[in-house]
Amino acid sequence: MEVKILSAKFKLKNANKITVAKKHGAYATLGKLFAMKPEDVIEEVKKSGLRGRGGAGFPAGVKWGFLPKNTGKPIYLAVNSDESEPATFKDRYILVKDPHMLIEGIIICSYAIGSHETYIYIRGEYTTQVRVLQAAIDEAYAAGYLGDSVAGHDFKLNVTVHRGAGAYVCGEETALLESIEGKKGQPRSKPPFPAVAGLYGCPTIINNVQSIASLPFIIDKGADAYKVYGTEKSPGTHLFGISGHVEKPGMYELPLGLPILEVIDKVAGGVWKGRKLKGIIPGGSSTPVLLPEEAQDVTLDYESMAAHKTMFGSGGIVVLDETVDIVALVKNLIDFYHHESCGQCTPCREGLGWMLKIIKKILRREGSMDDVLLLRELCDNIEMKTVCVLSAACTMPVRSYLDKFRHEFEAYVQDASASAQVKQE
Amino acid sequence: MADTIKLFVNGVEVEVETGKNLIDAIGAVGIEIPHLCYHPALGADGNCRMCLVGIEDGRPPLVPACKTPAQAGMKVLLDAAHIKKIQRDVMELELINHPTDCPICDQAGECKLQDYYMTYGRPESRMTVPQVQKSKKLDFGCGVVHDQERCVTCGRCVRFCREITKTGELGIINRTDDARVNIFPGRPINNRYALNVVDLCPVGAMTSKDFRFKQRVWFLKKAPGICHGCAKGCNITIEHNREKYQDDIIYRFRPRLNRQVNGYFMCDAGRLSYRQENEGRLLAARLGSQIRPLEDVLAACTREIEQAGKIAILLSPNCSLEQMVAVKALAAKLQASLSGFSTGYIKEGDGDGLLIEDDKAANRAGLALLGIDCSRESFEKAVRDAQLLINFNNDLTRTYSDSELKKLLKDTKVIIAATHDDRLSAMADIAIPVATSSEYAGSLINCHNILQTFAGAVSRNHKPANIGEIAAKLGSPLQSRAEQFAELRKYLSVLKDFEADTVPAEGLKLNESEAANVTA
Numbered sequence A: 001m002e003v004k005i006l007s008a009k010f011k012l013k014n015a016n017k018i019t020v021a022k023k024h025g026a027y028a029t030l031g032k033l034f035a036m037k038p039e040d041v042i043e044e045v046k047k048s049g050l051r052g053r054g055g056a057g058f059p060a061g062v063k064w065g066f067l068p069k070n071t072g073k074p075i076y077l078a079v080n081s082d083e084s085e086p087a088t089f090k091d092r093y094i095l096v097k098d099p100h101m102l103i104e105g106i107i108i109c110s111y112a113i114g115s116h117e118t119y120i121y122i123r124g125e126y127t128t129q130v131r132v133l134q135a136a137i138d139e140a141y142a143a144g145y146l147g148d149s150v151a152g153h154d155f156k157l158n159v160t161v162h163r164g165a166g167a168y169v170c171g172e173e174t175a176l177l178e179s180i181e182g183k184k185g186q187p188r189s190k191p192p193f194p195a196v197a198g199l200y201g202c203p204t205i206i207n208n209v210q211s212i213a214s215l216p217f218i219i220d221k222g223a224d225a226y227k228v229y230g231t232e233k234s235p236g237t238h239l240f241g242i243s244g245h246v247e248k249p250g251m252y253e254l255p256l257g258l259p260i261l262e263v264i265d266k267v268a269g270g271v272w273k274g275r276k277l278k279g280i281i282p283g284g285s286s287t288p289v290l291l292p293e294e295a296q297d298v299t300l301d302y303e304s305m306a307a308h309k310t311m312f313g314s315g316g317i318v319v320l321d322e323t324v325d326i327v328a329l330v331k332n333l334i335d336f337y338h339h340e341s342c343g344q345c346t347p348c349r350e351g352l353g354w355m356l357k358i359i360k361k362i363l364r365r366e367g368s369m370d371d372v373l374l375l376r377e378l379c380d381n382i383e384m385k386t387v388c389v390l391s392a393a394c395t396m397p398v399r400s401y402l403d404k405f406r407h408e409f410e411a412y413v414q415d416a417s418a419s420a421q422v423k424q425e
Numbered sequence B: 001m002a003d004t005i006k007l008f009v010n011g012v013e014v015e016v017e018t019g020k021n022l023i024d025a026i027g028a029v030g031i032e033i034p035h036l037c038y039h040p041a042l043g044a045d046g047n048c049r050m051c052l053v054g055i056e057d058g059r060p061p062l063v064p065a066c067k068t069p070a071q072a073g074m075k076v077l078l079d080a081a082h083i084k085k086i087q088r089d090v091m092e093l094e095l096i097n098h099p100t101d102c103p104i105c106d107q108a109g110e111c112k113l114q115d116y117y118m119t120y121g122r123p124e125s126r127m128t129v130p131q132v133q134k135s136k137k138l139d140f141g142c143g144v145v146h147d148q149e150r151c152v153t154c155g156r157c158v159r160f161c162r163e164i165t166k167t168g169e170l171g172i173i174n175r176t177d178d179a180r181v182n183i184f185p186g187r188p189i190n191n192r193y194a195l196n197v198v199d200l201c202p203v204g205a206m207t208s209k210d211f212r213f214k215q216r217v218w219f220l221k222k223a224p225g226i227c228h229g230c231a232k233g234c235n236i237t238i239e240h241n242r243e244k245y246q247d248d249i250i251y252r253f254r255p256r257l258n259r260q261v262n263g264y265f266m267c268d269a270g271r272l273s274y275r276q277e278n279e280g281r282l283l284a285a286r287l288g289s290q291i292r293p294l295e296d297v298l299a300a301c302t303r304e305i306e307q308a309g310k311i312a313i314l315l316s317p318n319c320s321l322e323q324m325v326a327v328k329a330l331a332a333k334l335q336a337s338l339s340g341f342s343t344g345y346i347k348e349g350d351g352d353g354l355l356i357e358d359d360k361a362a363n364r365a366g367l368a369l370l371g372i373d374c375s376r377e378s379f380e381k382a383v384r385d386a387q388l389l390i391n392f393n394n395d396l397t398r399t400y401s402d403s404e405l406k407k408l409l410k411d412t413k414v415i416i417a418a419t420h421d422d423r424l425s426a427m428a429d430i431a432i433p434v435a436t437s438s439e440y441a442g443s444l445i446n447c448h449n450i451l452q453t454f455a456g457a458v459s460r461n462h463k464p465a466n467i468g469e470i471a472a473k474l475g476s477p478l479q480s481r482a483e484q485f486a487e488l489r490k491y492l493s494v495l496k497d498f499e500a501d502t503v504p505a506e507g508l509k510l511n512e513s514e515a516a517n518v519t520a
């Protein structure tokens, strides 16, 4: 099932070094690229159907098309390498194993959108990744792939790595821009969208690392070659991080559209220790959980996930076996999003803290059914009332656990009322 | 009138000004959209989420009104069930960690959170878990005291210090419900407008050390006034109260919106100048060091005037236009010299281009308009030539040291009409208590040639007289404010269409030729 498009060089020793990378085709598309017109590059990417790999799956070429023309302002590219969503571990492989693929992608994107300044925003905890990436960028400058004249062409491009300071919310594209500007990383309210007014008020394109790293293949082999993989609406391949209770957790490159259960069985070795499957988190912690019976006909693509009221997300699949305590899982989940809320908008700032205290109370077996119902209601009261969707990233999955595993919450609160009764008697 | 557009609010068509956000546009026709973080002087931040409104057929169907420009044909939903629910839900979230002790909060009675709870909130609390605890009573400097638990982190105070004073002392530190307003360690607020954050704060999180816990705000009577702290003439609200058996006391000045003059703000010095209205006042008329009824003292003045060969009269640059014309007429009647010498009121380099002006006098432009000589030479010559100086509240101690004053006045008797009992009134032979600017009605011309009027707000137990009345009693032919105002019209043709009490609230911008007249 596995394919090697993005991960072609991952198994090669020292592919992060420019000499090795070049020997295996790095920067080979640039001749072709600069022979094309920027519009044609955008057209080709549109045709490939490449969708953003940061989570929302917005078509990359279409996003680039939103840039206003001739504003007289510089256009910026920001590469989102914040990768902080729990269960997501794909971009880090690109950064360490094949950073030149990313740099080549940046050149392609920059040329297409007419940008001469790229910022790579990388999460602060990625210390190894930042070191390897920066070394690769230095090599690219030295080799003339970055700087005043990219590969000898009349095209200037600078790439700056900007390290985050450990905030998940800075992966949200406008918080990311604020952070690059040196401000507290808080999402901006939209409109205006970054394509119109982004970094320093200038038109800005923000794309995920994997989105950008997919470009060299598309330009080299063409959109049609890319569309050989995946489904009609979800073409191409994806780096899936499979974790949790499987025999062989890890990062696997797969074409989109494969049946999720088959992937868990055949690629990741199935549920570990011969246990039964309880649920699947399909695309990072923020995506609503799937029950085994729901997962029967789910395929790993944007359409199938949406049809099953969940999301493709970041491709971080978490397998839950029968021993998982859903109430404890939900506590962990809320704990994370509460901790990461930037705190600017009321519903998220106050609401997630309230939810956390309620779930802790339930977990201590001190809760009541009212608490469970309140928790469920708060999901509705908070969701989509905020500046960014971090709050929804918490409430959407929490709602799914409350609805699909209600009996587990009920068991906790029944225990609570039983022990309260014992105390009374 | 600006351009207007028509849109619908709850299905009813309303006509609103263009170029405004929904809160301001719809607010101007009397429909309130609840909001905490938005303030017209600070712009929209979009964090409180209280202003979410529905847009029928809109994409998205739910928008923050503060961030949404009013557009023709828009169908705004405010009273739809789902919008009311959102308002109630956001209010609930706003309140879960808020202390529930309004009775001991200084903001009670003028708190947005309290008001919104009454209008939009859910009556009963569903909070059964412990609240977030934060710090209280933090001294932020400049008389600003902060309570982190009452703060709704709307960021108004932070934006004020960043955008208006550009000093940036405040920030919101931490994330999530641990977010709180703070100063940098050891770097307190340090700007001359700090107390505006107390007004801006929609809740009781920012309080004024000067005002907190002195009065429940619902006992305060509010009256419009003009700050006399400098030539800007910021519009203020005078908030005062007469407690049982006590005097009518001013508890605070707060800025009052005037887009032509001061916008929404005022400086701290002006704000705290209310204290001078309360304190150190000259409470009774004096002959020498003896307290006498005002009539007796005025009779004594008349005798002094009759006996004096030459008389010099001095006006304060803080006097109203009415007082100035009255005193000018008095001087003409008595064939006295008239001066407005007051360079001591000017603090060179003190102005900051924001509101504060170098000139600490409120009506120097009035002296110029009336052609009153302000030079030092002519004033000093006049005093030396005269046997009697009548000083209408000009604070000569701003210009002269005590010994200089004694020397200047050694052969001259002094009658002073004074608001305060100070070194100057102590030196006078006759002292007459007069009203301060919060106690009489009058007009002023500010540093931008804007004529503004104000009415008396406070009535003191010692019933100080207006300088205009004293001038009249001493012989000025202009016996009433109406006559004084009529006299003013001779100098300002623009006043022909107005009476003292019909001058527009935002003031009259004097036109080119009148402005020229002023500076002539």
Ligand SMILES: Cc1cc2nc3c(=O)[nH]c(=O)nc-3n(C[C@H](O)[C@H](O)[C@H](O)COP(=O)(O)O)c2cc1C
Pocket (backbone or CB within 6 Å): A051, A052, A053, A054, A055, A056, A057, A058, A060, A080, A081, A082, A083, A084, A085, A168, A169, A170, A171, A172, A173, A174, A206, A207, A208, A209, A211, A212, A388, A389, A390, A393
């Ligand atoms: C709270 C939050 C965190 C996010 N974190 C990331 C992240 O770590 N990496 C990422 O690529 N996108 C992240 N996103 C999505 C970005 O906002 C943005 O949609 C994405 O970077 C766009 O790139 P793409 O179109 O290539 O997917 C996050 C979004 C939210 C709301």
Ligand code: SF4
Pocket (backbone or CB within 6 Å): A169, A186, A187, A340, A341, A342, A343, A344, A345, A346, A348, A349, A386, A387, A388, A389, A390, A391
């Ligand atoms: S939803 Fe949460 S993280 Fe997003 S802007 Fe609001 S407070 Fe910040």
Ligand code: SF4
Pocket (backbone or CB within 6 Å): B150, B151, B152, B153, B154, B155, B156, B157, B158, B181, B200, B201, B202, B203, B205, B206
């Ligand atoms: S102190 Fe007041 S103005 Fe400042 S953020 Fe808190 S609530 Fe808003």
Ligand code: SF4
Pocket (backbone or CB within 6 Å): B227, B228, B229, B230, B231, B232, B233, B234, B262, B266, B267, B268, B269, B270, B271, B355, B356, B357
């Ligand atoms: S700027 Fe001048 S007029 Fe305004 S409040 Fe301060 S002292 Fe008063």
Ligand code: FES
Pocket (backbone or CB within 6 Å): B034, B035, B036, B037, B038, B045, B046, B047, B048, B049, B050, B051, B052, B064, B065, B066, B067
């Ligand atoms: S007033 Fe609009 S979000 Fe606060």
